Amino acid sequence: MSDASYLSLEKLTLAYGDTVAVADLDLDIRKGELIALLGPSGCGKTTTMRAIAGLLPVKSGQVRLDGADMTRVPANKRAVGLVFQSYALFPHLSVYENVAFGLKLKGMRGAELDTKVQAGLKSVGLSSFANRKPAELSGGQQQRVALARSMVMEPKVLLLDEPLSNLDARLRLEMRTELQRVQKETGVTMIFVTHDQAEALALADRIVVMKGGAIEQIGTPEDIYNRPVSSFVADFVGFENIFPLEGGKLRTSGGLIELSGEAPSAAGLAWRPRMVTLGTGPFRGTVRGTSFAGDSREYLLDTSLGAIKAEVEAALPAHALGADLLFDLPAGKAALLSKFS
């Protein structure tokens, strides 16, 4: 086992009956890494997590963990923890008993058990709630019980399926830092699923973007945010002007147009609204919409390329609806897309 592949998925294919949900997935994760799985609904995030945990049989391919082939190892022998989106706390047991559940199954008893459970509860700030039933807790507290319940087992990998999506905005931020803290303190390898790109960017060491049961891009938050490899990822991380390239040129309703600067070799280009220059350039557009966003102002332009979104500093003089403007899409600033779909 090399250090770079503590957990590795090799040509992993997962199916529900005859419907393939994840196909030929390859992924290597380092020990102690915090990975975010990002992607639209139905792209196979939960399916992949369930296969890593052993809850879903693998159709073909391998799951390797810490040097051992886990593909056929049953879920209760894998040392993989999973925090469910619904928390899945045991309703008939107290908070304390929930956290103690797995430890007792390991045969732990008496003072050793109590010390561990108390430490687990303390680490998520729930020591004073030990005797409550799950139904008597708020969503955020339930979430933390679920986290403690998995963490006391000292899993090799902890999986979290949309751990924050049931929480309100403030609690979400709180839990976000909490997760990061627990991960840094314990050094557990963690994979969490999210729909929220801001969450992924803020938390993860690396982000895995999935689409239609396959990985679209793997990279650091900076990679994903600044250098999306495909129109799909670019769209996901907020590049709103995305165009295909034909022989280094952009297609407009009036024919192909050369870009200013060196002609790039890519399947497509993408610009964030902030990257569009207004006032000069080879393109011309009409202001169709404008909105003020405090520090900046956004314009929606009708152009021969189609709709363009531009964002400029609010301090600059405003353009009226219907105004004709020159603008530029600087090739030097664009993200180069190797895949356009």
Added chain:
Amino acid sequence: MNARSLFIPVTLFLVIAFLIGPFLIIVAASFSAGETLAFPPQGFSLRWIAKVFTVESFQASFAMSLFLAIGGTAAALVLGIPASYALSRYKLPGAEIVRTVVSAPIIVPGIIVGLALLRYIVVPFQVGITLALFVAHTALVLPYAVRVVSASLDNLRSDIEEAAVLLGSSRLGAFFRVVMPNIRGGIMSAFILGFVTSFNQVPVSLFLSGPGVRTLPVDMIAYMEIVFDPSVAALSSLLAFLSIGIVFAAERFLGFSRYV
């Protein structure tokens, strides 16, 4: 008050009178001092209540009914809990057919079930009367067991079993550790419902009863054909109060009505 505003109270009164009336008549008749079953009762005495406890065949048939109600319901639960679990947790082919077959005894009239069991099982295979009654009562209670247990399983999210497995439990262990404790109320409710259903069951038992082996209701009918004294009314009253007591206790401690 006009006729319209009287309609609802009058209807309500009639409904209650029809439901409770016969019961009140029976209760009143059990305290009669007279020799025959009559209403209004003649005088007041506890002699018929006392007599119930001295009729030997009542004791035997009460024991039989109790055995069938407890044993048959327990057997129905032993079969019904795993069946409900499989039906609710796995997408089995033919699950709908299983559901229908299991609930058939509710839909098919008891007389037909009894006749069918007698004609095609008891007679050809020479099955003993007690065994035949036991099997019949199990089958009659099974639909209630499956219904009630399924209802409480459907209220229970299935991911807690997966959570238990990931914490080191086996699948079977997860069933006993986290499923059973959470459907306990449903199981108790199913037991009570099954018990009452079995205990009050007449048509099937009528067909299957034989010499010396009878359930209590069947025995009461037989008794009445010979002796027409108020002791049957007294016994009915006792049984009714017992049932009411059980259901009240169940509602009080289990929230029975949630499951039925």
